[in-house]
Amino acid sequence: MTRFLVVLTDVRPVEGEVRDERRVPERRRQVVGASSREAADRIAGAFMALGMVRAGRQRVKVIAVGRRHGAVSVGSD
Secondary structure (H helix, E strand, O other): OOOEEEEEEEEOOOOOOOOOOOOOOOOEEEEEEOOOOOHHHHHHHHHOOOHHHOOEEEEEEEEEEEEEOOOOOOOOO
């Protein structure tokens, strides 16, 4: 089963020409786990209603963790 994380982060100014989230990730304000994509979307929708997100100072990210789509589970035949 794929789990999802909904992450609320601070938006930071671009340093240089490209934003590199792996080298310098944005500061996380809130992280919430969800067991389905629908639940993650509902949580993200609630975060998007926040004033700081609407003003462009924070952003919401939905990240799939765990299994990937199309992953094959190995079991007995």
